[in-house]
Amino acid sequence: MKYQALVVDEIDGTFVKTIKTLNRKNLPDNEVLIKVEYSALNYKDALSASGHKGITRNFPHTPGIDAAGEVIESKSDLWKAGDKVIVTSYDFGMNTAGGFGELISVPAEWPVRLPSGWTTRDAMIMGTSGFTAALALYKMEENRQHPDMGPILVTGATGALGTASIALLKKAGYNVIASSGKESAYGDLEVLGADEIISREAVDDQSNKPFLSPKWAGAIDSVGGNTLTTILKAAMANANVAVCGLVASPEFSATVYPFIIKGNNLLGIETATCPRWVREKLWENLSGKWNFSLPQHMIREVGLDQLETEIERMLSGKSFGRVILKHQ
Incomplete structure (x- = not known):
């Protein structure tokens, strides 16, 4: 064959x-x-x-x-x-x-x-990007994330994971802040469901301050590096930050202050070894209550x-x- x-x-x-x-x-x-x-x-x-x-x-x-x-x-x-x-x-x-x-x-x-009612094309429009976004939201909500806590930041917003995350969060009832360096795509990010769009530089604080004014109640981050450092500095109390990628860098520098003073949580999102029962549940969610379209x-x-x-x-x-x- x-x-x-x-x-x-x-x-x-x-x-x-x-x-x-x-x-x-x-x-x-x-x-x-x-x-x-x-x-x-x-x-x-x-x-x-x-x-x-x-x-x-x-x-x-x-x-x-x-x-x-x-x-x-x-x-x-x-x-x-x-x-x-x-x-x-x-x-x-x-x-x-x-x-x-x-x-x-x-x-x-x-x-x-x-899932019933899906074509194989539908499944690949979701794919690993949709599954990763779903796993991030699942772990955040397991850690008591809720729309009433405030908006969720999505970095790398125009990428496959970013677009899936925006659409998924909006479907799940969250307000979404999208960060992107592509101004030409801002209109599309609004169509996806972004309530606010900020520049890439707005999530790249270069000061030595341990904290910034609180801006988001959680984040799905695919960028890493100083972007992740900035996310933690500007997170609200008890925020859940899901780490999904390293587009900028696999390394970041942070103090323990966001964790011991604001109770923030850094959640690692790793899809390769996700337990089968969780995997099946997430695909069920993506074809059901979390089913979003691009x-x-x-x-x-x-x-x-x-x-x-x-x-x-x-x-x-x-x-x-x-x-x-x-x-x-």
Whole structure:
């Protein structure tokens, strides 16, 4: 059985992306074989496709941490041919061949059932970005976050996670402050549900002050670095700050004051090893009470031959909204 995939090769220290026709024997011998209908492009995929050894150790490799499609073979009682499934998280797309291939082979515990009423395209519009936003809100609310506490800040607002977070928070009844360096996108952020939009610089305090005037009751942050430091300085009492990314830097400097004086909480959001029961609950929420939609112009559907361009756009900070991959 042959299939096409975007393959990243390491050649003399340079990482080269090529669309290749592969054979099923190129896949690992796992329990469930799935024909991928849709995948999506995430920042982690862009890093993997560029040779980031912190994401993917061995090459050649097919990235794609998101996939939705149909089971065509199963060695497990959990799944049968014809089942529609979503695959995200675990090691998928990092060191296991991912959704940028038309076929994937994964352990039986990795897929979750496609929610009733959804298409595989719907699932990938949500994808890891929607799931990450949902996990962030879930952990915040487990820690007693509530809309009445005040607005939630979303940084990196024009990225896939940012747009999903804004739409999700608005659906869940929160007021949202969106931070972005792309003034041209402010109108779109308002359409998504942002109640207030501030510049990137407004969340980049350069003073040595331990506190700033309280501005938000929580945050979903994908930027890290000094942005995260500033978020903590300007957080209200008992704020929950969900840490989801490191676009600016994996390092930040902070005092203990926000934690011991204001009772702030720093919540780590890690989707890869999220327990299966939580994973199933969150997909249920995303297809139910938290089901949000993105404007169609914020969704770009591409083929394998367009992925390399989209990867470069994402790495250069020019990507906006959601990029989904349709396999033929």
